[in-house]
Amino acid sequence: MILTALAAGTTTAVVAEEGGGGFETPTPDIFWLPTFGTSGDWAITEQMVWGGVSVVLLSVVMVALSKNAAIVPSKGQWLMEGFYNFARNGVARDMIGTKHFLKFVPLLFSLFSLILINNWFGILPPVMNPTMGRIGFPIALVLVVYVVYHWIGIKKMGLGGYFAHMVPDGLPGWIRPFIMLLEIITYFVTRPLTLALRLFGNMFAGHMLIVLFVSAGAYFLTQDVLFKLLSVPTFIMAAVMFVFEALVQFLQAYVFVLLSASYIAGALADDH
């Protein structure tokens, strides 16, 4: 199947060459990296492999660093605690409140660490590909959050109570159905959709930009002197994009868990 992929790539290149430009702009196809199995609907992609590696890596490192957790932390435990406290105190406790937050810390911390490392895969050799640039992964994560916040809301208030609590008190009777409609759309459509698309879109676009600058710089090097000179600012721009992406990738992981925590907090809230 690698052969087929290569063949497909060659075909594309050939087609582009025949187009006359010589430079092939990156297309969404750069995210399509089937590695095992067929290259069809059930292909195992490179992102899945790296995603699996990230889970193993995170599990091993985090278990090792927290195994001998003591009152006086070792250096490793200290680092682990700093990372853990960011999700625990900075997100879960601040958003959900000291009363209920501890129950949701494992989920939010898992989400944060998983998204963060997979986002940073986008700029880390040898991966150089953000896992979340494939929409399937953000959808999976959002599905978990979606089920969790609806589940705890319904468990707490009952199905009717859950829907009733979406509409704030003290509204005139005639406006309540409209608000209810809007809130239902928010709760069941807008929130999961934006949560998944925000993460996906940022990773997708960021990776496209980096590939564009790097491939353009590399292409310029193959051309005559003027273009070779032009490759310098292009590579500088690529480097800037790397730093910028590192920030965006962190921020997206943070925003994802922050919003997840806020949805959970909203479902748990006693009043609006």
Place this chain on the structure above:
Amino acid sequence: MQFTATASSVASLATAEGAKMPLIPHIPELIFGLVMIGVLYWVVSTKVVPNLEKAYEERRAAIEGGMEQAEEAQAQAQAAKQQYEAQLHEARTEANAIREEARAEGASIVTEMRDKATAEASRITESAKRQIEAERQQAVVSLRSEVGTLSTTLASRIVGESLEDEVRQKGMIDRFLAELESGAVRPEKVSASAPAAAPAGEQPAQGELDLGTDNPAGRDS
């Protein structure tokens, strides 16, 4: 360029086998995403979070224990301070009492000493007075006997006769002294009567001459 790029994208869309529109999820990835978060959640919730939370709990307990100890120490220090202050107050009161006592005692001592000194002084004065009186008496007595002797010698020289006779001598002297004391005999009288008596009697003149220094009559005799 723009056109060729689009053309190539379209071409690649058409040619890249299995590639879908970016927003269509690849089902194995979606399922594997669920597996990933599931596995990681299991590891985190059973192996990572409990350990860390346990350490946090122990740390909190240790800190609270430390706080309790510190509070206890502070309470002890407070108690010690109060005790110390009470003692200090007591000592100060005591010192005041002692000072008052000492002052009173001093005052009484001063009064006593003053009384004693006054008594001593009066005693000394008294004894000095007595001594002076005694000495005066003694002087009077000795003067009296000496004056007697002197005047006897003087008289015997003047009158040229021996007044050895004790009784006569004593009687004469006593009489003379008595006259002196009673004021019957005065020095002025003697001196005034001397020139008047001189021609009348020989004895006063001679006495005068004897006492004086530049009288030729006296020198003759």
